[in-house]
Amino acid sequence: MTDEVCSHIDAITDVKLATRRVCEECVKIGSSWVHLRTCQTCDETLCCDSSPNRHATRHARATAHPVIASAEPGERWLYCYPDDAFAEY
Ligand SMILES: [Zn+2]
Ligand SMILES: [Zn+2]
Ligand SMILES: [Zn+2]
DSSP, X not given: OOSSXXXXXXXXXXXXXXXXXXXXXXXXXTOOOSOEEEETTTOOEEEOXXXXXXXXXXXXXXXXXXXXXXXXXXOOEEEXXXXXXXXXX
């Protein structure tokens, strides 16, 4: 893990990866998404800010779960909402 990013990202030792490559909230409402992100607190995979519903950001605001990981193949990074911090892993 990269050093001195933020305490939330530093606390992550095992990155949670998407178990199903779908946005669980978009599936419920029959919508579509652009990219997927996985919440590192509860393992939920949701859609990014380029997607019409921005479920990952809405989830982070609603739950105060701070860190998401990209669920896109080949992308290995984490993002912390409260600190606006990025880290590759
Ligand atoms: Zn943080
Ligand atoms: Zn979504
Ligand atoms: Zn969560």
